[in-house]
Amino acid sequence: MIHMTSPARKTAAIALLMNMTILGVFPLDVILPSFPSMARYFDTAVADIALSVSLFSIGLSLSLLLVGPLSDRVGRKRVLIIGMGVAVMGSAGCAMAQDFAWFMVFRMIQAVGCGSFVLSQALVQDLFIGKEQERLRIAMVTASGICISVSPLFGSWLQTWLDWRGSFQVFVIIGLLLILKAWLLLDDPSPPSDVRLSIVNAYRQVLRDRSFVGYWLISALAFSCHFAFIVVSPIILMEQLGLTPYRFALVLLLYGAAYVLGGIAAGWMNRWMDGNTQIVTGQRLIASAGVLMLALYHLWGLTVMTVMLPMILCTAGTTITRPIATSRAMGRFPLAAGTCASAGNVIIFVCGGLVSSLVSQSGEQVMNVLAITFLVLSGIGMGLNAREQRSAHAA
Known part of the structure; x- marks a missing residue:
């Protein structure tokens, strides 16, 4: 990666990072108002639906351990696009699931893909310099907090109009747009040889x-x-x-x-x-x-x-x-x-x-x-x- 000099490319990069921030609230926060509806559809207890959040967090944590070092070795663009592709497939599977067991499987797949969101911090480091990094991180923290705060209300609207599948369907749409933006915007030069360490090292x-x-x-x-x-x-x-x-x-x-x-x-x-x-x-x-x-x-x-x-x-x-x-x-x-x-x-x-x-x-x-x-x-x-x-x- 190289630091961006074109104002147009900087604007596009900021839009990409903000999309990643917005998409990050969907798997955990937007879905909360849909728990009762999901429990009725899958004929299970609300506590079982809440279990999907715990499993999502486990899958996300495991993915986080791999995504960052892999991106140092093979490049951010490739890992981000593959990760988002996995997350989109998992979300689409959740929306189409007919029974709870398959829903949980696709939920874990979505979680593994969402580990790629961690690359937003790495991209800030790659694409911006000095005070630009600090200002952008301020904007990202602010946007994240706003999205978390608004997400229950947005989730209740999606539940009203699209039922519980709505948050997963919107995730798929935004995820595909994010993949397209990453494909068009990011470069993936070979990482320096001195950072090609094993994950443990x-x-x-x-x-x-x-x-x-x-x-x-x-x-x-x-x-x-x-x-x-x-x-x-x-x-x-x-x-x-x-x-x-x-x-x-x-x-x-x-x-x-x-x-x-x-x-x-x-x-x-x-x-x-x-x-x-x-x-x-x-x-x-x-x-x-x-x-x-x-x-x-x-x-x-x-x-x-x-x-x-x-x-x-x-x-x-x-x-x-x-x-x-x-x-x-x-x-x-x-x-x-x-x-x-x-x-x-x-x-x-x-x-x-x-x-x-x-x-x-x-x-x-x-x-x-x-x-x-x-x-x-x-x-x-x-x-x-x-x-x-x-x-x-x-x-």
């Missing part, structure tokens, strides 16, 4: 770098704050506050607006502040969100506002922290961007899964545990960043 090389792991952990801890809320939001807003699914979707739209504000703030800070200041500012906002959530909850109890006001603050901190931390991690091994992206996203998924599992099991204390989680994770993030700053000055 490639991971050993990047994971032995303390700064690489440290910055990915900072990004992962910020992501975990957002992900923990997404996981427990149905418990807080629907089960405890009694919101209908439609009202729940509307509240998450407000959460999406917070990503827009956070993205604007992150873009402004990226122009005027150094990376360390951005990370510290984002972590402090997440910590402030934890303090505010505890204060509002104990003063006024559980309401939509006592939940969402702190989450808006937390979201701003997440949006500010993640892009710069990710850019610093990815910059450690620019010639092995695929391996870096895979390793980093595995760290993110593991952290997000562990933290959200802990918070989701806290029952009636979920608000207190969520707020304390923000304080603890932001504190660890600031400690990791301080360590990296000391290492940089010592060097």
Whole structure:
């Protein structure tokens, strides 16, 4: 890959990356409102349909481990197109499945193909330079948050008009367009010989770098704050506050607006502040969100506002922290961007899964545990960043 110089090609590359961001929410988030309909169609329990999400995550994680290093060896374009082709076939199979067993098979196939989405971070590293990378990652984090927030409402519309097959059919259409864009836009020159390592050696090389792991952990801890809320939001807003699914979707739209504000703030800070200041500012906002959530909850109890006001603050901190931390991690091994992206996203998924599992099991204390989680994770993030700053000055 080479860095892009043509404005038209840069615009096309940004459109490709944003399409990958949008498509990434379909397999897990857009399908959620269709669970009851799918359970009726396949004559099974909703819990069995939820199991497909767990299996999807397993297939995705296994795929992530292979996709990045393979793209370093044979090129991004080839791996992305093949991966997206597998995901499209899996999604089409899900839409046509007549029984639950075949649905689960095609769901796993879709998951394996969706591992290619991790290449968005590698493509940012390949195609853009310097501040362009940071600004684009800010835009991608913002777009991802907005899509996650809007997806339940979009999913309910698809369920109304196209039934449960709708999300899979739309995935196929967008996926085919993405394959076409990748085919026309991307080049695939031979990777440098010094990055053609075995998968095990490639991971050993990047994971032995303390700064690489440290910055990915900072990004992962910020992501975990957002992900923990997404996981427990149905418990807080629907089960405890009694919101209908439609009202729940509307509240998450407000959460999406917070990503827009956070993205604007992150873009402004990226122009005027150094990376360390951005990370510290984002972590402090997440910590402030934890303090505010505890204060509002104990003063006024559980309401939509006592939940969402702190989450808006937390979201701003997440949006500010993640892009710069990710850019610093990815910059450690620019010639092995695929391996870096895979390793980093595995760290993110593991952290997000562990933290959200802990918070989701806290029952009636979920608000207190969520707020304390923000304080603890932001504190660890600031400690990791301080360590990296000391290492940089010592060097």
